[in-house]
Amino acid sequence: MRITVSARMNVLLNDLRRLQTQMFEDQQVLSSGIEVVNPSDDPTATPRILDLETQLGRQTQYRRNITTGRNRLSQSDSELNALLDLLNEARSTAVEGANEAGNDVNNAFSADRINNMIGETISIANSRHAGGYLFGGFNTQDSPYNPVYDEETGEIIQVNDIEENMDGIIYQTIEEDRRIPSNLRGTEVFQSGEPGEEGDVFQVLIDLRDALRSNDQEALEELIERIDDVHAQVTSGLSKVGNLVQQYDNALSRIIDDDIQATDALSELQDADMAERIAMYQLHEIALQNTMNIGSSLFQTSLLNFLS
Amino acid sequence: MSSIRNLHNGAPSLQNLLTMARDVLMAQQSSMSVIGNNVSNVNTPGYSRQRTAMGTRPALDGNPGQFGTGVSVTEIERISDAFIVDRVRYEHSSMGRWQSQYESMMEVEQVLGEIGQGGISDALDNFWLAWEELANQPDDRAPRLNLISRSEQLSSTLQGAARNLNDMQARMNRELRSHGDDINRMASEVARLNREISTAQIRGQNPNQLLDERDRVLNELSTIAGVTVEFQDNGSANVYIGRSVLVMDDRTREINWLPENGIGKDGGNLYWADNNQAVEFEEGEAFAKIQMRDVHIPQALADLDDLANTIRDRVNELHLQGVGRDGSLNNYFWDPNGEGADDLQISQHIIENPDRIAASRISPTGDNALAHEIFELQQAAVLENGTMSFSDFYHQTVSRVATNVQDAEIRMASAAAGLEQAETWREQVSGVSIDEEMANLLLVQRSYSATSRVLRQADEMISTVLAMVG
Incomplete structure (x- = not known):
C-alpha cells in the first residue's frame, strides 16, 4: 500500500476534526447539564420532552388556581364560622327572650344587640376576598346584599340581594379535565329563597329583633326554630366549603406527586449522565493528545533526513 | 538494415557510444524533471503523480550478436485509476x-x-x-x-x-x-x-x-x-x-x-x-x-x-x-x-x-x-x-x-x-510520496553519474585515437 504524506495528513486532520467536534459536544453537555440541547439530538425524545414541559407549565398553573380557590374558600369558611357564632348568640338571645317574657328592659337591650348583629351579618354576607365579593356569585364587583331601612326608625327592615347572577359559580381548574367551584353562593347560606321568605338569615334576625322589641313570646319561640333552620342552612354551606377545601388539598397533593414524576421523567429524557460524560470527555482528550503527539512526530521521519 | 550500416567490424562505433550516452543523460534529465514536478506539486489538490516511462532503444545487429543502444523516454505517464476518480x-x-x-x-x-x-x-x-x-x-x-x-x-x-x-x-x-x-x-x-x-x-x-x-x-x-x-x-x-x-x-x-x-x-x-x-x-x-x-x-x-x-x-x-x-x-x-x-x-x-x-x-x-x-x-x-x-x-x-x-x-x-475513504484511495494511487520520489531521485542520479562516466571514457578513447592520428 502506498501511503503518501497527504494521505497521512488527511487522516490526521480528519481525526483531529472528529475529536474536536466530540469534545465540543461533550463541553456543551457538561456546561448545560442537558443531553438533548437541540431536538435533533434525540428526535424520538423531543415530543415527549415538549409534552412534559407543557404538562409542567399546566400543573404550575393548576397550583396557582388551587391557591386562589382555596384561599377564597378558606375566607368563606372563616366568615361562615363567624356567622354561626352570631346565630348561636342570636339563638341564646331568643331562648333568653322567650324565657324572660315580660322583661321588657332586657328584651329591648337584646333587641339592640340583635339589631347590631343584622349589620354584622350583612357585613359578613358582603365580605370580600382579593377585591371581589365572596358570596355574590358572579357579582364580585357590586355588594350583593343591600339593606332597606325604615324611614322613621332608620333600622333595617329587609335585605335584598342584587338579583342578577347571584347563582354564578366560579370554577377553578384544579387538574386535567377537572373543575370545581371556588365560591359558595350567598343564595345557599344567607337567602335560600326570596328576600323576606323562608331561609333568609337576615329576615330571621330582623324578625327576632322586632319580636324582642315587642316582647312577643309566641313569635320568639317560633323564631328559635327558624334560627335552627338557618343555622342548619349555614352549617350545610360550611360543610360544603370544607368538602371543597378537602378536594383542593387532595388535588394539590396529587399535583405535587405529578410534578415529581414529570420532572423525573424530563430529567431521565433530557439530563446528562455527568459521570459518563466526564469519562467520555477524558477519553476524547486523551485520544486528542495522542493524535497530536503522533501528528507532531509523523512528518519528522523522511528519506529526506538521510540524504546528504 | 540501417543498424548494420552503422556497425564497424561488427561492433558499435565510438560515436555510437557517445550518442547513446547523450540520449541516456537526456532521458535521466527528463526523469529528474518529472520527479521535480511531482515533488513541487506534493500539496496541490487534485494533482496526480506522473512517471517517466522508459524503454530500451532498438538494438543494433552486430557480431557476435545485437548491441543495445541505451534508453529513451516513451511517455510521461499520469498515475490515475478511473474507477477511484x-x-x-x-x-x-x-x-x-x-x-x-x-x-x-x-x-x-x-x-x-x-x-x-x-x-x-x-x-x-x-x-x-x-x-x-x-x-x-x-x-x-x-x-x-x-x-x-x-x-x-x-x-x-x-x-x-x-x-x-x-x-x-x-x-x-x-x-x-x-x-x-x-x-x-x-x-x-x-x-x-x-x-x-x-x-x-x-x-x-x-x-x-x-x-x-x-x-x-x-x-x-x-x-x-x-x-x-x-x-x-x-x-x-x-x-x-x-x-x-x-x-x-x-x-x-x-x-x-x-x-x-x-x-x-x-x-x-x-x-x-x-x-x-x-x-x-x-x-x-x-x-x-x-x-x-x-x-x-x-x-x-x-x-x-x-x-x-x-x-x-x-x-x-x-x-x-x-x-x-x-x-x-x-x-x-x-x-x-x-x-x-x-x-x-x-x-x-x-x-x-x-x-x-x-x-x-x-x-x-x-x-x-x-x-x-x-x-x-x-x-x-x-x-x-x-x-x-x-x-x-x-x-x-x-x-x-x-x-x-x-x-x-x-x-x-x-x-x-x-469521500474520505475515496480520497484516501485516490491518494494511495495518485498522491505524491516524497520518500518514493527521493528514492527515484537517487536512482536517476546514480544512473546519470554512471552514464557521465561512460561518456568521459568514450571521450578519452576518442582522444586516444585522435592522438594516434596526430
Whole structure:
C-alpha cells in the first residue's frame, strides 16, 4: 500500500476534526447539564420532552388556581364560622327572650344587640376576598346584599340581594379535565329563597329583633326554630366549603406527586449522565493528545533526513 | 538494415557510444524533471503523480550478436485509476447534497427554536396559560395585560419564524440561480478542456495537467449538480445531469433561470435553454436546495400557518360568544382579517381596551367560564381533522424537522466517510510520496553519474585515437 504524506495528513486532520467536534459536544453537555440541547439530538425524545414541559407549565398553573380557590374558600369558611357564632348568640338571645317574657328592659337591650348583629351579618354576607365579593356569585364587583331601612326608625327592615347572577359559580381548574367551584353562593347560606321568605338569615334576625322589641313570646319561640333552620342552612354551606377545601388539598397533593414524576421523567429524557460524560470527555482528550503527539512526530521521519 | 550500416567490424562505433550516452543523460534529465514536478506539486489538490516511462532503444545487429543502444523516454505517464476518480466524484455529489441539506435543516430547526425557553412551543404554552390565569382572576386588569403580552409574544414568535422560513426560501432561490451560473461556467470549462485534451491526444501527447484540471472541475460540478460522466475514446468527458446532456465533447447546453411564482420570493427554476425543459437534479447541492425550497420549508411554513389559522379561528369563535369585563359583546380576540402565521395579530379593538377581553359567558364580572374554555383549547383535538391538539401538532412538527436533521446528519457523516475513504484511495494511487520520489531521485542520479562516466571514457578513447592520428 502506498501511503503518501497527504494521505497521512488527511487522516490526521480528519481525526483531529472528529475529536474536536466530540469534545465540543461533550463541553456543551457538561456546561448545560442537558443531553438533548437541540431536538435533533434525540428526535424520538423531543415530543415527549415538549409534552412534559407543557404538562409542567399546566400543573404550575393548576397550583396557582388551587391557591386562589382555596384561599377564597378558606375566607368563606372563616366568615361562615363567624356567622354561626352570631346565630348561636342570636339563638341564646331568643331562648333568653322567650324565657324572660315580660322583661321588657332586657328584651329591648337584646333587641339592640340583635339589631347590631343584622349589620354584622350583612357585613359578613358582603365580605370580600382579593377585591371581589365572596358570596355574590358572579357579582364580585357590586355588594350583593343591600339593606332597606325604615324611614322613621332608620333600622333595617329587609335585605335584598342584587338579583342578577347571584347563582354564578366560579370554577377553578384544579387538574386535567377537572373543575370545581371556588365560591359558595350567598343564595345557599344567607337567602335560600326570596328576600323576606323562608331561609333568609337576615329576615330571621330582623324578625327576632322586632319580636324582642315587642316582647312577643309566641313569635320568639317560633323564631328559635327558624334560627335552627338557618343555622342548619349555614352549617350545610360550611360543610360544603370544607368538602371543597378537602378536594383542593387532595388535588394539590396529587399535583405535587405529578410534578415529581414529570420532572423525573424530563430529567431521565433530557439530563446528562455527568459521570459518563466526564469519562467520555477524558477519553476524547486523551485520544486528542495522542493524535497530536503522533501528528507532531509523523512528518519528522523522511528519506529526506538521510540524504546528504 | 540501417543498424548494420552503422556497425564497424561488427561492433558499435565510438560515436555510437557517445550518442547513446547523450540520449541516456537526456532521458535521466527528463526523469529528474518529472520527479521535480511531482515533488513541487506534493500539496496541490487534485494533482496526480506522473512517471517517466522508459524503454530500451532498438538494438543494433552486430557480431557476435545485437548491441543495445541505451534508453529513451516513451511517455510521461499520469498515475490515475478511473474507477477511484469516478468514486471520488460520486462521493462529492453525495456530500454536496447532504451537507447542504443538513445545514439548511439545522437552520429550520433553529428557527423553530425548541427545547428550553424562547421557542414557539414555549410561546404557545404561555399563551394558553395566560387564559387560565385570566380565569383565575377574571376581574383584575393585570391578567388581561399579561394575556395581551403573551399573545403578542406568540404572534411575534410565529411571525419571526415564518419570516425566517420565507427568507430561507428566498435565499434558496438566489443560491439556485447562482448555481445555474456556476454550472454554465464549469460546463464551458469542461468543454474547453475536452477540446484541448482530444487535440493533445491526436498529437500523441499525454495532457496530464489538463486531465487533472478536468477531474477537479468535474468534482466541483458534481458537488453542485450531482453529474454523471461518460468518457469517450477521443479523451472527451460527456457530462449528464440526470438523463440530460450538459456537455458533449466540446459543446455545452446552456441552463437558464426563469422566474416563477408561488415558490417564495425571487422564485424561479433552472431550465435547459434549448428545449425549455426543467433541469432535473438527482444529487448535489442544487438538489438539496430544491428539496428544501419545495418540500421541507413549505411543510414547516404550512404547519405554522395551520397552527396560526386554527388558533385565530378557534379562539375567535369562542371569544365572540363571551362578554367583556366592560359588558361588550361580539369582540374578536385576534384580527379576523389576518391569514397565516406571519399575520396573526391581536384585534386592535382589544389592544385599545383590555376590558373587552371576554373571560365570561354570562356576567361581565366574576364569571370565568369562557377563559376556562379557551384554555382547554390547548388540549382539544382541533387540528388534522380533529385528531390532534395544538401541542401534539406542533410537537409533531418539531419532531419531524428534528428527524430530518438527524437523517441528513447521518447521511452527511456517511458521505463524508465515503469521500474520505475515496480520497484516501485516490491518494494511495495518485498522491505524491516524497520518500518514493527521493528514492527515484537517487536512482536517476546514480544512473546519470554512471552514464557521465561512460561518456568521459568514450571521450578519452576518442582522444586516444585522435592522438594516434596526430
